[in-house]
Each structure stands twice: as C-alpha cells, then as structure tokens.
Amino acid sequence: MKLNRLLSLACVTFAVTFAGFSGAASAQTPDVLNVATDATFPPMEYTENGARTGFDVDMMNALAKAMGKRVQWTDIDFKGLIPGLIAHRFDAAISGIYITDERAKVVDFTDSYYAGGLVALVKSDSPIKSVTDLNGKKVSVQVGTKSVNFLRDNCPQINRVEVEKNQEMFDLVGIGRADAAVTGKPAAYQLVKTRGGFRVLEKPLTTEAYGIAVRKDEPQLKAAFNTALAKIKADGTYAAIVKKWFGATAQ
Template sequence: MTSRKTLLTALLAVTLGSFAAVGHAASDTIRVVTDATFPPMEFTQAGQRTGFDIELTEALAKEMGKKVAWTDIDFKGLIPAIVSGRADAAMSAIYITDARKKVVDFTDPYYAGGLVVLTKKDGPIKTLKDLDGKKVSVQVGTKSVKFLQDSFPKVVRVEVEKNEEMFNLVEVGRADAAVTGKPAAKLYAQHNPTLTVLPEQITTEEYGIAVSKAQPELTKSFNEALKRIKANGVYQKIVNKWFEASAK
C-alpha cells in the first residue's frame, strides 16, 4: 500500500509539473532579466527602468501580445538565470558569442555595437598599443575581460561588478582606461568633458536577446516581432530616440 501511494504521489507531482510548465509556456508574461546600469542601453531614472534595450523589449512584447516581468541582477548572473529556469530571456546589451550560444539561444541581432577604449583626454593612452602595462577597468562577465586576456596580457585588469564603477575609476584616476561597449562609453564621455573615446574601435559586435534553449518558440516570436517593428517604423523611432542615428 505504501509503495503504491508513493508511486501515485510521484506520478501526481510529475503531472502537475508538466501542467505548470505548459501553463508557463502559454503565459502572457515573459520573465526578462537585465543589469540596468549601462546607459543608454538600460539604466534607472527616477526609480524607473529606461533605455534603448528596455523600450525595444517592451515594443517587442507589445507586438507579441505579451507583458514583460523585469528582474534586475548583475551582468554575470544573466545567462545563469536563464539556464537555471529563473528567467525566460535576458536583455542587457549582450554580445552574441559562440561561447554563450552553447548554453542559450539568441534572437537575430537587433543592433551593432563593439568594444572601445574610454580614457582621459590628457592621459597617456592615445592608441590601443598604449594599453600595455596600464591599469584598465572592465566589468566582470563581459567580453572585455577575455579581450584583454587574449590581446593585452600585460594590462593590469581592474575587474568591477558594475558599469558605473568601471567609468568612475577612470574619472578619478585609479584606472588609466576602461574597455567597454561603444554606446555607453560614448554617452559617458559626452557628459564628462575630461574623458574621450579612442577613435579606433576594438571590435564590431552584435547585440542579441538571450533566450532559454527550452523555449525555441519564444526566440522565433521575438524574431518575427523584430521584423514587424522594423517594417512599421517603431524600431527606427526607438533607435532615433536613443542614438539619433540610423541603425546598422
């Protein structure tokens, strides 16, 4: 009797779990994680999330007839949150890389960016070669870390958790430069006249929305919605608002 009861309990748990999974897959809400510390892509203003990625995601969800449930976590935790099932997707200026594609799926690219160097205008770094032997701040979990490891092993990396810390270290002179994404670096330099972005771009990268491999239909829906908002002009309006230039 006991073993039969245990078996029935186990079967019931599996059945309920299956119903829960189906129910979530059919939900009208997409659980999206972000690290809202990377203006103009995602940041908080007056206590509200805003930025290019935030508006684009909301526009895509609206086109899909869905709502977005946002959760803020550190950048290094974005992919693990998807893999563990705590989130359906991550939207946070994430470069599409082969390493990341092993554990999550990506939508079609939604914007072209790349790595650049932010430094003091009157500082010693004028070209990429000048990075050797200097202190360079990078955000943990980003492609900047591996780039410096591979291309500039003589650099003294100063790894920080938050994007803001990375920029602040350069501004106060505790780092000679920062290697990060072009949109954020350009915006920060515009508001801080002592800083500049080197004209020589390190890499050209493409941003994508990271999606759970268990939800291929969600990736497909994102891609279809992206095509539609590009066709109807919504996408370009968002691009113009945040970058005042045509998207690549």
C-alpha cells in the first residue's frame, strides 16, 4: 500500500514537472515574433474589413518570413508602444516610428526601412500656405508622436490640440475645429488621395527615418532584422512592397 502511494506521488510529480517544462517551452515559441503596432495610421498600418493591413504590416511579415518566423500582432495605442516594449510585453514595435535621439536613449532601432517626414495638412480651401501662417492657430497632433515635440520646440506660437488617435487629427481639421494637422507624410498623402477635401503644404517640416524598435538587451534581434532587411532588398521583395503602397520604386 505504501509502495502504491509512493508510485502515485511520483507519477503526479512527474506530470506536474513535465507540464511546467512544456508550458515554458510553448511560452518561448522561438518561431514567433511578437510585434506591436497602432493600426490607425494608413497607409502604414490600419484595419480594413476587419483585417490588419498596410505598408508596415507587409514589411514586417516579409522580414519575419526572411527570418524563418511568423508574426503575432499586438494592437496598442501609439503612446504605449515604447513603454510596452521596455516592459517585455512584445519583442518589437513597428508603427511609423521615427528614429529619434530621445527614443534611442531607451530603445534600439533597426536600420531605417523607409524615409518619411512631418508635413502639415490643411483643408483644400484653406488660405494657409506655410507653417508660419499657422502662428496663433490650432493644429492637431497625436500624443506620443514627434509632431508634439516638433511644434513645442520649433513653433511655440502654434496652439497644439493633442488627440489620442490619428484619425481624430484629420476629423478636427475637416470640421473646422483645427486649422491644420501635423503628421507623417505617408498618412497625409493617403488622406488626400482617399478622402479628398484636403491638401498638404508644399514644404515638409522635417525629413525623418522610420525604424523598427527593439529592446537594448536584444542586440541579436536587431542584427537579425537588419540581415533580413538587406535580404528582402536584394531579392526584390522590398521594392515590390514599396511600389504596392506608394506607387514608386524603392529608395
């Protein structure tokens, strides 16, 4: 009887231990990249018919394939991307993120995968011709983006209207509650093309580089992304994605 009890205990212990190891192994899932984005920024990332799509989405899926991995997406507000990355909620973030000195203090970035910049968007019939015409006027910006800091540091006479979502910026301009919106060039031109009633000021405010954010304690992941980026540029995949979304050849 005692022997039977010992054997039963041993079996239970083995089962619990095995389950623990099995759970740890599945949690690591080395073939999966956990990637975060804020899918509200067309054409970079957005949802259409319930599916996630966009330039960044195609780019990340292509990079993951070149790395022999698949992507598991996490949707999160833009302002939470870098804090969430630092907190190990995901492995990387791609969401039209500009490489900046401030961000580079807390996270690492891959090589730039596309060049963009900040532009000002106004209604088609607006008399505004340059950013100086916006002094004393209301300009909508999305919290957590470089637009906020750029206007704060370079255009103190502009009244910022900070909103949570990219679409809110455009809506405020559309209904006249803001005189302009400052956002990334791809998103601004996408809105002009698809919605109408808007135009982009001729002179861009900045020239920027988009990068994938990774943690500073993951140098091997950064290197793997850069190797994959070089690979898809060499085999034509990168050029095809750029042409699909921007109708131009790769940079």
